[in-house]
Amino acid sequence: MAISRTLRELAEYLGGTVAGDELKTVTGVSSLDDASSDQITFLANPRYASKVATTGAGAVVLPPGAERHGRNAIHVANPYLAFAKLLTLFHVASHAPKGVMEGAIVGRDVTMGSDVTVYPGAVVGDGVTLGDRVTVHPGAVLYEGVSVGSDVTLHANVVVYQGCRIGDRVTIHAGTIIGSDGFGYAPDGDGFYKIPQLGIVLIEDDVEIGSNTTIDRAALTATVIGRGTKIDNLVQIAHNCIIGENCTIVSQVGISGSTKLGKRVTLAGQVGVAGHLTIGDNVMVGAKSGIPGNVPAGSMLSGIPAFSHREWLRSSAVLPKLPDLKKTVAELEKRVRELEAKQGV
The missing domain is CATH 2.160.10.10 (Hexapeptide repeat proteins)
Incomplete structure (x- = not known):
């Protein structure tokens, strides 16, 4: 049986607050790219914030203070955790014991x-x-x-x-x-x-x-x-x-x-x-x-x-340059030997 919940109910479940239509109902969870108007999605990574404006979702779970672009939203401290809880609520069915x-x-x-x-x-x-x-x-x-x-x-x-x-x-x-x-x-x-x-x-x-x-x-x-x-x-x-x-x-x-x-x-x-x-x-x-x-x-x-x-990050940045550094050192050694030869060292 499909589950339907209002944003108010979901906010209580997640410990968040609603911005927009509290009575909006959703029946599932999907990604920012794929969600439909009867689904809720989430934003956990700021690099995808622009997708909030274009998503087809009926609501978005957002961190506090995030721009909702006129969308219905539930603001929670940890949107990724909220996503996991919503998946459990909507899509993880318990099986009857056999x-x-x-x-x-x-x-x-x-x-x-x-x-x-x-x-x-x-x-x-x-x-x-x-x-x-x-x-x-x-x-x-x-x-x-x-x-x-x-x-x-x-x-x-x-x-x-x-x-x-x-x-x-x-x-x-x-x-x-x-x-x-x-x-x-x-x-x-x-x-x-x-x-x-x-x-x-x-x-x-x-x-x-x-x-x-x-x-x-x-x-x-x-x-x-x-x-x-x-x-x-x-x-x-x-x-x-x-x-x-x-x-x-x-x-x-x-x-x-x-x-x-x-x-x-x-x-x-x-x-x-x-x-x-x-x-x-x-x-x-x-x-x-x-x-x-x-x-x-x-x-x-x-x-x-x-x-x-x-320190490993710094060392890793040097590794690709080692061939050029080896060449530079070899050239410097050659020049030192030439200078020493001129000075009779």
Whole structure:
């Protein structure tokens, strides 16, 4: 069923204020370029401010003080967050629970809350606990003793190894592996002896993990993903790592074992982090950077090895000029040699 809301209702929902017709109704959300008169759009980046004058939208979500060009508007402090909330309101439909469907495999002594859906082809092992409103999609496998909180979605082919624990309101996307063995081996002559990986992975509340990510179980205790952290696709987090609250870890990041991230750390795409390090709160690391040592709180780093982001920008500006600089230096060296030869030095 289509949802229709007045701007007054949406302003109350978003914590904003209306400029224009409070009774104007909208039924969906779209971009500045594509919105129609029955849709609401948003402006989060000032570079697109001119599009407010030409958009076909029935209303625009704007930051305080932004020019509305005669459009109906809702002014909010964070238009991008408002956009996310509007998308959820208008376009994210809740699905009716379907219970344990035919073709699902459920082991012994499984505890399930209310409104659970287990799709055909999913496997729920012995002693698993599922909270309320959990959805386990086809091909997902929960090993024995796994604990899953409420309002959790495990997409197709997610695998959660034995004993791992998942908190509330967690989403794990297709193909991700939680709790596989950490990469631990003791040298044994010409070969290696496997160190048993006896710990678990603990995923706290409000975490989202992308597709085809791997998070290794700890050797003895727990690899921890802190509350509110968001992890992209194709990320590797090794055993014994502790990831703090509300971190952002972008695609193809690799974090070596026993490294600890503080709160609100951002690692951009393809960052590599060495093992047994401590990275402080509010650290930001640029794409493709290599982190070889501990990082103090509040740092902004880039480069291989990583150093001050500001200095990295200055260094990057010099790099394209190096061939010309090399030529200039060679010419100066030649002139110095000629002068020395003339002076008999």
